[in-house]
Amino acid sequence: MHKDVKKVLVSQEAIIARCEELGKQISDEYRKIESTPLLVALLKGSVPFLAELVKHIDLDIQFDFMDVSSYEGTESIGDIRVDKDLDCSVKGIDILLVEDIVDTGRTLLEVTKLLKNKGARDVKVVSLLDKPDRRVVDIKADYVGFEVPNEFVVGFGLDFDQKYRNLPYVGVLKDEVYQ
Template structure:
């Protein structure tokens, strides 16, 4: 698996350090609101990041998951599908969406709008990675771990055809693997 990686962008220690910083910032913001957020992980890519992030929280929060899809292979197709909705009602609640990467922005725009339509008080987004060069809709995460170049990145939850999610780092996949 590691032989398929062109270059390591972020190692495990860098990711862990940034998760600690993000957790402190998020905690401070929610304490000011006196709010108990529902932390919603977008399956499957957010799981390693969400696990690392929430274990740093010292404030109350609830946890739920959604499964949404807008990709076919390496391309975002623009058609966002909800495959698994949350189990907890978001009406009148503060939502913190956890995402692995903000790429085109289509998925997050639709998810955020869906929460607002269902009566959420507030929707914030935390993403491990941001790839602004690929953005096609106007959306920004409220909290970002790292900005990455327009390369095909895998690891730490990010995949190519369901592979590489378990790598403990973020790496650039060799083009010959996906072309």
């Protein structure tokens, strides 16, 4: 375990097993409606989750990336800024938005609205983590890997000050590191 991590919340093995389950569920549900979603991953945090999840989706999927931000330090500021938009049109397409964590929900709500305004037929959300205690808007992910308590989590894509993304698990950062 990394010296700055207080405890491991979700092990690498648990993440892989849950990605297998989510991949099967997503494949089955999209196959049932005869649709192949475009996976839209939000940079940078969702990349490890996307990389693991796509191994377990049995569809001819495509993916693209958006870079949006709503954080300054450790707090969500409410507004989102699009730093990198999609490379393709989403008009008439089913979107599966890939997120690392649903925290306040503000970013997810705004990105979902943006994709619908661009003409997406449907927007669903798959998130590795859900932190419902921090939610300030009414939005839920359609597929959730793990619910986590209101603690500062890092690893498997999640960062503090651009560090810890490469940890192979999700852990709780020691208070003294970010306070």
